[in-house]
Amino acid sequence: EVQILETGGGLVKPGGSLRLSCATSGFNFNDYFMNWVRQAPGKGLEWVAQIRNKNYNYATYYAESLEGRVTISRDDSKSSVYLQVSSLRAEDTAIYYCTRGGALGYWGQGVMVTVSS
Amino acid sequence: DVVLTQTPPTLSATIGQSVSISCRSSQSLLHSNGNTYLHWLLQRPGQSPQLLIYSVSRLESGVPNRFSGSGSGTDFTLKISGVEAEDLGVYYCVQGTHAPYTFGAGTKLELK
Numbered sequence: 001e002v003q004i005l006e007t008g009g010g011l012v013k014p015g016g017s018l019r020l021s022c023a024t025s026g027f028n029f030n031d032y033f034m035n036w037v038r039q040a041p042g043k044g045l046e047w048v049a050q051i052r053n054k055n056y057n058y059a060t061y062y063a064e065s066l067e068g069r070v071t072i073s074r075d076d077s078k079s080s081v082y083l084q085v086s087s088l089r090a091e092d093t094a095i096y097y098c099t100r101g102g103a104l105g106y107w108g109q110g111v112m113v114t115v116s117s
Numbered sequence: 118d119v120v121l122t123q124t125p126p127t128l129s130a131t132i133g134q135s136v137s138i139s140c141r142s143s144q145s146l147l148h149s150n151g152n153t154y155l156h157w158l159l160q161r162p163g164q165s166p167q168l169l170i171y172s173v174s175r176l177e178s179g180v181p182n183r184f185s186g187s188g189s190g191t192d193f194t195l196k197i198s199g200v201e202a203e204d205l206g207v208y209y210c211v212q213g214t215h216a217p218y219t220f221g222a223g224t225k226l227e228l229k
Contacts, residue, residue, distance in 0.1 A: 035218070037166075045158075045166065045209055047218035061216050064118070102213050103156050103171035110165055 002026040002106045006098045009111035017086040020111060022098030029079035030054060032101050036072060036083045038094040039110075048072075048096070051081060088115045119143055121210050123221035129229040130200045138224045140210035142191040147214070154213035157186055157195045160223075161206040169208075170195060200226070 008020040022034070033056075036048040049072040052059045060072050071084040081098060095110040120143040130136050146153050157170040168177045170186035173193060183198045197204055205228060210221040 044207075044223045045160075045211070045220045047211075047220065050218070063217050097165060102154065103168060104158065104166070104211060104213075105168045105171070105177065107165040107167065 002100070004098050004100065004106055004108035006096065006108045006111040009096065009113045011114045011116060012088050013117055014089060014115055016088050016115070017084065018088065018113060020083040020085070020096055020098075020113070022081045022083075022108060024079045024081075024098075024100070027100070027106075030076050034072075034074060034081040034101075035099045035104060036081075037097045037099055037104070037107075038092075038113075039097070040091070040094040043094075046094075049083060085113075088113075090115050118217060119146070119212055119215045119219050121212060121219055121221035123208075123210060123224050125224060126222065127225045127227065129227050131229045132202060133199050134229075135196065135198045136200060136226070137197075138195045138208055138210075140188075140193045140195070140221050142193070142212060144215070145190045146193075146212050147190060152214075153189065155186075155188070155193050156211050156213070157184075158209045158211060159204070159206050160209065161203075164206075166209065197226075202228070 003025045005023045033052045035050045050061045051072045069087050074081045093115050097110045098108045100106040122141045124139045146155050153173050155173050158166040160166040169180050174186045185196045207223040207225050209223050
């Protein structure tokens with residue numbers, strides 16, 4: 001069974017940083033692209049970042065609205081993907097989801113990030 | 118960035134009714150490799166999104182076959198042939214042909 005579990009969310013002050021983790025199991029992690037998608041309260045979905053697999057040289061892509069403030073990375077030995085977000089703003093408040101594959105086929109339950117003083 | 122326009126924003130249906138959701142793209146979603154990376158997701162209330170249809174018309178494993186997808190280029194449609202209560206929620210189209218990925222604004226399916 002595919003499992004995706006995000007951790008690392010919480011309350012952060014504006015200007016602060018956060019590292020989100022996504023642990024996976026139940027599939028061959030090395031074969032898949034991985035993504036982060038976020039959803040502000042009561043709003044729609046916003047893609048944040050993607051990291052491709054070794055076959056694609058671990059290429060990374062970012063939403064323009066976040067570029068320069070986010071870094072996606074992965075550790076294939078731990079079947080995990082990470083999202084480092086810095087210079088956090090109130091508008092970064094959202095549920096952050098980790099999703100598998102180019103077609104966003106599996107989603108974790110999400111982790112809440114609240115940016116507030 | 119590619120803009121995906123979903124219509125209608127809200128859809129009211131009775132159980133058993135067939136409904137369609139449109140997703141129009143600001144540019145062609147045909148990739149240079151010949152594939153079209155247009156997918157459909159459903160987010161039920163209080164849940165994470167789930168993939169229903171990938172690459173325009175391919176049914177994700179475990180998804181009931183009352184869901185179907187069609188289209189090409191810039192115009193795409195999700196059809197539900199006989200709405201069931203468990204289908205209620207917000208439907209999103211998403212494109213992965215052009216970086217960055219972009220989502221439609223969503224279509225909320227409600228019971229009439």
